[in-house]
Amino acid sequence: MSSERSQRRLALGSFVLLFILAGVGATRLHVSDDAAEAMLPHSGPAADRYADYLARFPSDEGALVVFDNLLCTDAGWNLIKRVEAAFRAAPSIDRTVSLASPSTRYVIGQGDTVELSRFRDTDFATPQARCEAASNYPPYREVLVSGDGKAAALFLVASGHQSSVDFSTALEDIVQPFRQEATALGGRLIMTGESIISAELSRVVGRDSTLVAGILITMLLLVFIVTRSLATTSTALLLSLFVISVAYGFMGWMAMPLTPATSLVVFLLVPLSGTFVIHAHGYVARQAERQLFPEEGRLPCLFAGLTTAIGFACTGLTPAPDIQSLAIMGVVGIAASTLGVFLLVFPLLHGVKNLRFAVSFSMPRWPLVHPSAGIGMLAVAMVFVVWGLSQLKVDYGPTDYLPMSNSYRADYEAAGQWFGRMNLPLMVEVDDVEDPAPWQALKPLVDLLYEKYPRGFQASWLYDQIAQLNTAITDGDTQAPVFPEDADTLAQLLLWFDPEDLELYMDEDRTRLLINLQIPYLGSGGYFEMKAIVDDYLASHQIKGYYVGRVASFFETGHRIGADNLRGLALGATLVFALLLVIFRSLPYAVIGIVVNALPVLAGLAMLGILGVSVDMGSSVVAAMAFGVVLDDSAHLLVRLRQLQQSGYDAATAVMRSVRELSIPIMTTTFAVCVGFLVLYAAEMRPFHDFATLMISTMLIALFADMLLLPALVRQFMDGDLQRRIRAIRKR
Numbered sequence: 001m002s003s004e005r006s007q008r009r010l011a012l013g014s015f016v017l018l019f020i021l022a023g024v025g026a027t028r029l030h031v032s033d034d035a036a037e038a039m040l041p042h043s044g045p046a047a048d049r050y051a052d053y054l055a056r057f058p059s060d061e062g063a064l065v066v067f068d069n070l071l072c073t074d075a076g077w078n079l080i081k082r083v084e085a086a087f088r089a090a091p092s093i094d095r096t097v098s099l100a101s102p103s104t105r106y107v108i109g110q111g112d113t114v115e116l117s118r119f120r121d122t123d124f125a126t127p128q129a130r131c132e133a134a135s136n137y138p139p140y141r142e143v144l145v146s147g148d149g150k151a152a153a154l155f156l157v158a159s160g161h162q163s164s165v166d167f168s169t170a171l172e173d174i175v176q177p178f179r180q181e182a183t184a185l186g187g188r189l190i191m192t193g194e195s196i197i198s199a200e201l202s203r204v205v206g207r208d209s210t211l212v213a214g215i216l217i218t219m220l221l222l223v224f225i226v227t228r229s230l231a232t233t234s235t236a237l238l239l240s241l242f243v244i245s246v247a248y249g250f251m252g253w254m255a256m257p258l259t260p261a262t263s264l265v266v267f268l269l270v271p272l273s274g275t276f277v278i279h280a281h282g283y284v285a286r287q288a289e290r291q292l293f294p295e296e297g298r299l300p301c302l303f304a305g306l307t308t309a310i311g312f313a314c315t316g317l318t319p320a321p322d323i324q325s326l327a328i329m330g331v332v333g334i335a336a337s338t339l340g341v342f343l344l345v346f347p348l349l350h351g352v353k354n355l356r357f358a359v360s361f362s363m364p365r366w367p368l369v370h371p372s373a374g375i376g377m378l379a380v381a382m383v384f385v386v387w388g389l390s391q392l393k394v395d396y397g398p399t400d401y402l403p404m405s406n407s408y409r410a411d412y413e414a415a416g417q418w419f420g421r422m423n424l425p426l427m428v429e430v431d432d433v434e435d436p437a438p439w440q441a442l443k444p445l446v447d448l449l450y451e452k453y454p455r456g457f458q459a460s461w462l463y464d465q466i467a468q469l470n471t472a473i474t475d476g477d478t479q480a481p482v483f484p485e486d487a488d489t490l491a492q493l494l495l496w497f498d499p500e501d502l503e504l505y506m507d508e509d510r511t512r513l514l515i516n517l518q519i520p521y522l523g524s525g526g527y528f529e530m531k532a533i534v535d536d537y538l539a540s541h542q543i544k545g546y547y548v549g550r551v552a553s554f555f556e557t558g559h560r561i562g563a564d565n566l567r568g569l570a571l572g573a574t575l576v577f578a579l580l581l582v583i584f585r586s587l588p589y590a591v592i593g594i595v596v597n598a599l600p601v602l603a604g605l606a607m608l609g610i611l612g613v614s615v616d617m618g619s620s621v622v623a624a625m626a627f628g629v630v631l632d633d634s635a636h637l638l639v640r641l642r643q644l645q646q647s648g649y650d651a652a653t654a655v656m657r658s659v660r661e662l663s664i665p666i667m668t669t670t671f672a673v674c675v676g677f678l679v680l681y682a683a684e685m686r687p688f689h690d691f692a693t694l695m696i697s698t699m700l701i702a703l704f705a706d707m708l709l710l711p712a713l714v715r716q717f718m719d720g721d722l723q724r725r726i727r728a729i730r731k732r
Helices: 002-026 045-056 074-088 127-136 164-184 194-208 211-227 230-253 260-286 295-316 321-349 372-390 407-419 436-452 463-473 487-494 524-540 550-584 587-611 617-646 651-682 686-731
Strands: 062-068 093-097 105-108 115-118 151-158 188-192 422-429 458-460 512-519 544-547
Touching: 002 230, 002 321, 045 422, 045 550, 062 074, 062 164, 062 194, 062 407, 074 093, 074 127, 074 151, 074 164, 105 463, 151 407, 164 188, 164 194, 188 194, 188 407, 194 407, 194 550, 211 230, 211 260, 211 651, 230 260, 230 321, 260 295, 260 321, 260 617, 260 651, 260 686, 295 321, 295 550, 295 617, 321 550, 372 587, 372 686, 422 524, 422 550, 436 458, 436 463, 436 487, 436 512, 436 524, 463 487, 512 524, 524 544, 524 550, 550 587, 550 617, 587 617, 587 686, 617 651, 617 686, 651 686
Parallel strands: none
Antiparallel strands: 062 151, 062 188, 093 151, 105 115, 422 512, 422 544, 458 512
């Protein structure tokens, strides 16, 4: 007895010490101020090309300001010039590009009267003439001004690397005083861009993190309803706070920021902590002799924690730092939950009297009476899975994280109808930019993209400016080429431009050309479709070029997350299968365990395919993590079956008894997780909604598999395995 008391004091003392250390670390936690940056890989060919791009060209981090219905009035034009001047003077801005920029050149006259003048210094007879001149000038049309001349664009390029939140805040401070003035003039001023959206995502993550409290309260209510025990409910509260503290504390000690992905882990760990407590409550209540650590519950609790950790770990098979952090956090959180069961839950519930479950469920007997029905259920489910998975597509759209009701998303969509969705630089390696050959070879590619994307696509490069200047110099000679055909002529034309004019389109060494593509799509599916067109064209013309920048890395990484997590699911299933073989030493057991637990995850993905919903970051992460989560309940059931069969029970009796003992905790923990995730529908982040929907669907399918399919399969296939075990035991 004294030894047991010493063990109890040691366990609780260790728990308190870890809690304090975790709490200190949690005070160091901070929210990421750049949600996009957290997704970008820091090594590999894409990262190297991006670094090379940044060394040669101004940063692709920036923003877009749109002046709607202001260009065609003198007052509106003056406002555009003042806004551009205010941004140009800001230390956070490296340069600006607009009709009002000093670097925006405009060809005046023809032949001997040609002049390359600043557009803002050009005299126009009327404001309407200014609108028509801008929209009819090929280098500006759909790039700096909309086709109807009503909307003008101001592109802002950040100076150096800045966090999205700091950059966005600085821009808002500049633009805010001009918004009311624009409205008073009958127009509007819109500011958007990838950096602005990234900053808003970071702010939304911070706001949505408060939902952890709602999930915690919901989980505690369910624990109390199920157990009617204040001791168990209080223990669940302490374990949840401990797990949250360890998760946040680990992030704080390791200087890992809270991002959209890592915040998902905390939302998942709270209901999972509740499930661990409910199962521990059952083991303490059922034990024949009071033990500090119930013998019946030791292996299943450890096994459940290990399999769940495997599910989390397998989400980290991707180069995205954010998802790798998610995997680490999941493993740390599950380790904390499992450790907390032995350091806190079992010691606190030890000695508590009258522990029981206040609810009961009656399970159907037909899976045992007609075990062949399990084969039928499995066959139907497999047809559904194969059909759905064949329709599944991966499409990662970062802006879809925000709902259309979000003002920043609304501004993004409004600006996108005129000037594209995002800036995607295409960098091409050349021997010498003064050689007309690469320019002429790239022009058909740009024309092809305009033909492929007639709406919302723009290509900004120096070709149009050079062609316009060449046409003016040749005085409209119909026999003259649109673009110069010899290097000397091209070199002479380039001398007309100031260095600042050229820096956006060619590097200082004159060995790189840059085409800035304003893309019309939102998801990675559209990105890879365009990339295939560009790559095929470049390869067929022996041109070395590639996409660079944050947007390209974002799409590449996000799309890969989906594929990598599906591979992670396969790896997780392989590892769990090996673990089942080691623990149970039975091939049929291992196969049944994998089938019963992989089926709900595959069915959830198949449902997405049938409904036409593409796999994105949120749903792909669920696929890998859910496999570990659904194993949590199955682990307890499988281990109990093993214990009973090793004691000599036949398969039917072992299944009936284990289901009778564990049906209440399995069903209540499933409902606890599902109800807890309902809270996520109050979140602003759309992936949280998708995460909750897929997780709830998967958990409900897993409940069906555990309570109906598993008993039928065990009854169907384990009788022979049991007889072999009995003979082996007798021979000993």
